[in-house]
Amino acid sequence: MTEQATEQREALLDVAGLSITARLADSDLPLLEDVDLAIGRGEIVGVVGESGSGKTTLARAVVGLLEKNVRVDGGSIALSGDRIVAKGVDRTGKVRGAAVGMVFQDASRSLNPLMKVRAHLAEVLRRHVDGITKDEVERRSVEVLEQMRITDARRVLDSYPHQLSGGLRQRVAIGLAVVTRPSMVIADECTTALDVTTQTKVVELFRTLVDELGIGLLFVTHDLMLASDLCDRIAVMNRGRVVEQGPAMEVLDRPREDYTRRLLAAIPTWN
Numbered sequence: 001m002t003e004q005a006t007e008q009r010e011a012l013l014d015v016a017g018l019s020i021t022a023r024l025a026d027s028d029l030p031l032l033e034d035v036d037l038a039i040g041r042g043e044i045v046g047v048v049g050e051s052g053s054g055k056t057t058l059a060r061a062v063v064g065l066l067e068k069n070v071r072v073d074g075g076s077i078a079l080s081g082d083r084i085v086a087k088g089v090d091r092t093g094k095v096r097g098a099a100v101g102m103v104f105q106d107a108s109r110s111l112n113p114l115m116k117v118r119a120h121l122a123e124v125l126r127r128h129v130d131g132i133t134k135d136e137v138e139r140r141s142v143e144v145l146e147q148m149r150i151t152d153a154r155r156v157l158d159s160y161p162h163q164l165s166g167g168l169r170q171r172v173a174i175g176l177a178v179v180t181r182p183s184m185v186i187a188d189e190c191t192t193a194l195d196v197t198t199q200t201k202v203v204e205l206f207r208t209l210v211d212e213l214g215i216g217l218l219f220v221t222h223d224l225m226l227a228s229d230l231c232d233r234i235a236v237m238n239r240g241r242v243v244e245q246g247p248a249m250e251v252l253d254r255p256r257e258d259y260t261r262r263l264l265a266a267i268p269t270w271n
């Protein structure tokens with residue numbers, strides 16, 4: 001087999017049989033049960049499902065941001081073949097914010113209102129790139145904002161978050177996630193707080209970034225229309241299980257599961 005073929009076969013992110021439980025005062029509550037999900041380089045996988053289906057739990061498990069009462073009971077998560085999560089194993093600290101970038105719902109909450117954009121980027125770069133020089137920090141900060149299709153990068157670098165529009169703030173948040181040149185990005189409902197036009201622009205930006213940088217993107221959303229626009233593959237979650245997954249158009253045009261059909265039926269403009 002050629003080297004290229006081997007590379008294509010190996011998933012960048014490989015979630016296998018993942019089960020996660022929350023410990024409550026008097027009982028255990030299963031949050032994820034036997035979840036399988038693989039993401040390749042240059043691939044966007046949408047995780048969809050109703051509120052409470054376990055999407056965020058899955059996204060947070062990849063970066064080790066589960067709450068204290070939550071533990072992995074079985075299965076594993078591997079990144080580029082390295083097992084980072086399993087029962088009693090948590091090696092997410094070395095990849096979080098470095099090999100795996102994260103973008104969450106509300107950019108205004110993930111950005112510090114007292115810090116200019118330049119300081120945000122500098123902090124991330126210094127934390128993750130050993131011995132990086134001041135000039136290199138500046139060069140990479142401008143470069144990443146330009147990658148985010150921000151034309152006046154230097155003005156944005158000198159701005160505080162509140163001086164930017166919601167769309168620009170979310171572009172900055174995405175820039176912060178990719179400035180360390182990760183192989184994988186986890187985005188959790190990161191367009192939900194944006195108006196529809198801005199949402200479309202952010203989705204287009206993600207597609208371009210994934211194609212240009214060859215990263216894998218795990219895109220959590222409750223919005224099936226958005227997922228169908230952006231994602232190569234879709235995994236449908238219900239009550240902590242992946243009930244159906246496959247190429248986006250196949251899942252949405254020819255759903256095999258009743259649950260998926262019900263989700264689609266709830267969208268007024270579908271069909």
Ligand SMILES: Nc1ncnc2c1ncn2[C@@H]1O[C@H](COP(=O)(O)OP(=O)(O)OP(=O)(O)O)[C@@H](O)[C@H]1O
Binds near residue numbers: 050051057067068
């Ligand atoms: N630490 C926890 N302790 C107890 N229950 C939890 C905990 N974290 C999540 N849950 C429960 O697990 C279920 C799945 O939550 P999760 O946030 O993963 O769902 P979701 O699909 O992302 O929903 P949403 O779209 O509303 O964010 C929910 O019922 C939630 O209340």
